[in-house]
Amino acid sequence: MDRFANIFRYFQSNSESMMNGICGILALASIRIYNSFQFICPCLPIYNTIYGIGVMFLPPIILFLCGVIVNKHSLLMLEEWQRPEGYRSKDASLLSYMFLAVVQRAALSPAVWLVVCLLDGKCVVCAFSTSVDPSRFANMSECPGEELLSLLSKVPCKDLPSEHLQHHLTFPRNAVYRYLRSISQALGWTILLLLILAAFLARCFKPCSKHVIFLQSRYWSNYIDIEQSTFEETCCEHARAFARHSVSQFFHSNLADLKTHCSGMADLTG
Amino acid sequence: MDRFANIFRYFQSNSESMMNGICGILALASIRIYNSFQFICPCLPIYNTIYGIGVMFLPPIILFLCGVIVNKHSLLMLEEWQRPEGYRSKDASLLSYMFLAVVQRAALSPAVWLVVCLLDGKCVVCAFSTSVDPSRFANMSECPGEELLSLLSKVPCKDLPSEHLQHHLTFPRNAVYRYLRSISQALGWTILLLLILAAFLARCFKPCSKHVIFLQSRYWSNYIDIEQSTFEETCCEHARAFARHSVSQFFHSNLADLKTHCSGMADLTG
């Protein structure tokens, strides 16, 4: 149990490491949600595109907003930005550093969702199956345009044996499916490579940027945690003293009424 | 539970052993990702080659960059390389030692991916099925060139019964598949042997290189960990003292407001 206690202590030590932990959990949760989510393509010409693109882009927006909400620093940054300028001048570089840190952490789980979605490929197959030209896979010249669209929209659904399909035995359903899925996977790997490349370059150029700002923001983040806990403690002390005072006053002032109600109470206050 | 605690303590003891652990996890993860990844060959002449080579080489690049990013030493090395030269001169041998250590650890998981990919053989079959000359397996002289290319590109896909295949019953699909896969496996074992041989020679010639640099980098790695934790502690001490000061000031300055709200507060501050 020691190791769990250690991990837990690490994440509780200050709010910054807790934020890192929450972002990691959100990224893992996005994979888990994607896997447990039943993707059901409507297999109708226009609905397909809307549904596919919706599943691909709506959850990342939700996850991004979640990432911003759970991050304490976003609140801190807004407070720093809006406070009246007193003795201490606002440090623009510190503000931009915090803004970047918040956006980076919040963008992690949407990126994970998008990459998992593209590597799985179901969304792309559903969204763009009607945009594929099937003539490159088989000779479909004898098939009228509208019927072809209906056939293409049914590509993502294996359980829909359309009556057209029986007329067009040569319709290359599997070929279209494979084509779209491999393009989706290629896109997913490429985006993943670009993201990692960006992270790599950011890491490489970090020593070039001012190291003091990083240490300063770290000190500030620590300070905020400690100020809050100190405020909480001082609050409790004051409140306890005040509460004791109030309760004793209540007992003293109500003694007259209590005496009239029950004479036995008098013995208690003696 | 003791042994888990021991393992965990070992990985937490300093950042270097943690890096080793992370590299091992990345290598295992690359096997896991390969197994959970659905390889879907598009089965179209040019797409095949791009997709197969992409799956074989893009993820290793991603894994390599990941390995460099998660390694604390890469950051350390960059900082040492870029710092202005003060009283302490830069040690080129220490820098090159750290660079090699970082590259070695980062190259582990890409190598694992490549070897697993070659031993599995699907990527090679997909990428190079159109480059095989089928005349060595069966007499395909009566088949025109373009049709032959289309047939060869469908070798990796068992679920694509092309209408050509029914015309050419003698097309040696299984023979081509076996041929490519066995070559891929032979290549995989050979690369694995060369890698292990390189590691073996590196290990053998290690006693010949300067042992002092190894001990120096080890001391440095330890020092960085301890400096960071000491900075964190000192930060917390300073922040706690300052926070106590601020909170007590806040309570004193707000007393006037509190007095007007509730007269009972006056007794507490007395």
Next chain:
Amino acid sequence: MDRFANIFRYFQSNSESMMNGICGILALASIRIYNSFQFICPCLPIYNTIYGIGVMFLPPIILFLCGVIVNKHSLLMLEEWQRPEGYRSKDASLLSYMFLAVVQRAALSPAVWLVVCLLDGKCVVCAFSTSVDPSRFANMSECPGEELLSLLSKVPCKDLPSEHLQHHLTFPRNAVYRYLRSISQALGWTILLLLILAAFLARCFKPCSKHVIFLQSRYWSNYIDIEQSTFEETCCEHARAFARHSVSQFFHSNLADLKTHCSGMADLTG
């Protein structure tokens, strides 16, 4: 859980017992790798022999090198062998004892691979199917030499119905397959018997050899472990003292900047 803790404590007690554990894990891993590896014979006259013999002998070489690399004693032995001869003369018997110990442990997993491979028999069938004379199983005199070679090379592949096979219905495919596989298994059992016999004799004659060398190498192995851990501890102590000095200097030098930012900080430094 106690017994697992005990086993784990034993493997952690010194590096020698850990080496034994790693060798056992490598031996088990070699069985696991063989089982998960998909053996696919190319079924082409010359490729067959190269592929079969490659799978039989390349992985054991790799496993042997792995066994040498993971063994700490091999490094120790090299260092002892290469060091300049100072006051302490090199002990040849100790060196040879360590060399034998390293080779013995490293040879365990290649032996396991070879025996498993021979008992399974697929490699031998693939490698030597073209070397069998089929005339002992059936009358194949009317079949030309080149066609016979092509037929024999297709013995390991059940899924390749060659057009030749339909012409030569009398070709004894199953007989050749059974013949080669039984020879392979006989060889496997014989090698296993010889290895166990060698181990038995080595164990029997161990009390006759010098016991002092064994004790000396054991002491040495223990000493190396303890020297390393002592070095690590001393490193940490030195680093901690130096880090405390550096961090306090950083805070003092940055006080001027902090004073201008917040006047309340002045009280803290007083």
